[in-house]
Amino acid sequence: MQWHLGCRNLSVGFDHQEETVQVLDQITVSIRRGEKVLILGPSGSGKSTLLSVLSGIIPDHVEAEVTGEIDRQEACGVMFQDTDSQFCMLHVDEEIAFSLENRQVPRAEMDSIIQQMMSMVGLHIAPHTPIDTLSGGMKQRLALACLLALEPDVLFFDEPTAQLDPVSRRDVFRLLQDIAATSNQTMVFVEHVLDGCIEWMDRVILLDHRGRVIADGEPAHIVTAYRQQMEEAGIWLPRLFPYSWSDIVADPSHPLAAELHREYRERMERDRSVMQSSVRVQTDRLTIGYRKRPVMQDMNLSLYAGEWVAIAGQNGSGKSTLLKSLLRLEPALSGRILLQDKELRKWTDRDLYAEAGFVFQNPELQFVTDTVYDEIAFGGRQRGWSESEVEAKTVQLLREFGLEQHREQHPFTLSLGQKRRLSVATMLLFDQKLLLLDEPTFGQDARTSAELLRRLQQRQQQGTTIIMVTHDMELVDQYADRIILLQRGEVAYNGPPYQLFSNESMLQDSSIIAPLPYQLIHQRKERNVI
């Protein structure tokens, strides 16, 4: 029997250094026409591989050892997570046209189809806009337009929002939901953020870490019945689903509502009195910018010992530039920065980077040696520490960050979460008192980010000042003592997160999505007024 889309007894392995690494093991899945299916699993469980097999990328374009039967549809399209490496043209119209050219659509029909696709995905810009001027969210809209231009029967999505900030993610999910509601196309998703997409799925397929199907059924059933397995595997669980937001708002005795209330009270009561401690970094009328053009002007900020500060703001608001200029990686246009009461200009490189560390968004770009052990030991050796001293400190950090088993591995061969932890560990060899992080939990699964944050928290308790740039407001709410919001060239807010999240007008202005407990309180208030 021929299925619309699916596989019987599918096993997939990749050749890796003369041995075959088994990724999928005896999988049987059948997907009906028009169904919206979400594939879930821990990292390394072969979710993306399954999607690649169903879409025909494996074995047509990527080599792998495949056994079993596969039923595919010829007309299909795939959307990838990397916003930059799925385009091959320079302008929006050319990119959509590329799909049409491949399908041999006559030139005369192209313009109207391009217009139609652009309005369908909500790209209200000039068709000949250069692609590199688009934001991440816009790029994913364009990617979707290019897929729809293929007129596929089946659409595949491989973590389409993994590289987007929460606001763009919400918008892309809404768009996908609209398209799912109006078309009869089959849609298959791999996604690690479930809020905003699991609600409108017909089915969830759950894989385990060995690449086997452990559950296949209704989303609500899977999420409740397999909650524990999902949690153990490090899959981000949806905050609301299977409950709906309107139920929770309407029903004060709802268990989830009670929990959100408890969280809210906890945040309000939390002691945020670290402010009295000594000043670690101070900026005095600091102006920063790209090249000569100022982005943020006359900033007077103080950052204290043992404080966890989040810097938030929209793309291009100067968050990353601020972070970099605090360590001289980006020159300040004017004003002064004082690190421990000494002007930043007067610090030597050697002293400065013994006092402060910087964790980049892409950890790969900061690795300088060939093994995990050497990577951590590097700074000590550079400073002529004795080998026993280096050894003691390095082993301690390896243990602290759970990298002991990997000490001889090349840093590039680690998993994403391990790479991130290694990049943080390398920055703590001198017990740095100031740690700057750019999007520390970006693209990681629930377990690895929780692990990293717990370790950072330990460091914070020992007096390290942690400053992070992030879009993730849940993270800010849970960990940060203070949030600094940059907006339109000025510091729009500087204080405890709960005050910002309770200030509705400010939130709307800055397009920040407050964490659920605050949303609940706010909506309750609104209902009471009505």
Next chain:
Amino acid sequence: MNSNGSWLAGVNPSCKLLAHLCVMFMLMAVSDPVITLCLWLLAVVTGIVLGGWRLGYLLKRLLPYTLFFVLIFWMLAAFGKGEHVIWQWAWFRITEESLNNGLTIGLRMLGFVTYGLLFTSTTDLTALMMSLIHQLRLSPKWAYGMLAGFRFIPLFQSELQQMKAAHKIRGYKQKNSWKAFARYALPLFTQGIRKSERIAVAMEARGFTGTRNRTYYLTPVMAGKDWLYATGLLIVAGGMIWMLGFV
């Protein structure tokens, strides 16, 4: 490479490319400084009249090469061989022949740069690639592949910058510049390979086969004005050589 909206930007890219290559070839064949100067001035005048160049733009772009020109000129002129000495001081010995040589080589270099600039400043990259497919029968596989590759260049630059900053923090100092190069090159290459693989998969997943079985959104054609520009340029350049060669 972007079109700048001038008259020259409307000329078929392949036609323009070939015409400029021809003139560059002429530059190579000519060994008279006056003719070389005229051919160079032809490029400057074309740029101003047809290519939409402003004087400021021209100065900004050509100034670095002018310094280079002076350097080449001096090197060849002051140390060249020759019979007819014009001026001699210490080990500098300027002769008529060396002066001629210096001017020719220097102006030839300027001419090359200016014709190149005339092409790049008025040509849209996408249009060039499409024109290569249609007029010069380049395989779509290569043309679209090169277009995809061009998107990497700015990405590469920002990654290199970030890597330098990261290494600075770690106190990484490498005196041997080859070792430093290898250090930066490896991660950049691995990233580059990974990215290009992803792009290749994405392109194939969208039905790209690399064959000519496709339609085209942009189809540059050869029109009257293209022939006009190419023949005009070549006749004027050839005319200059012919006329001045007999004076």
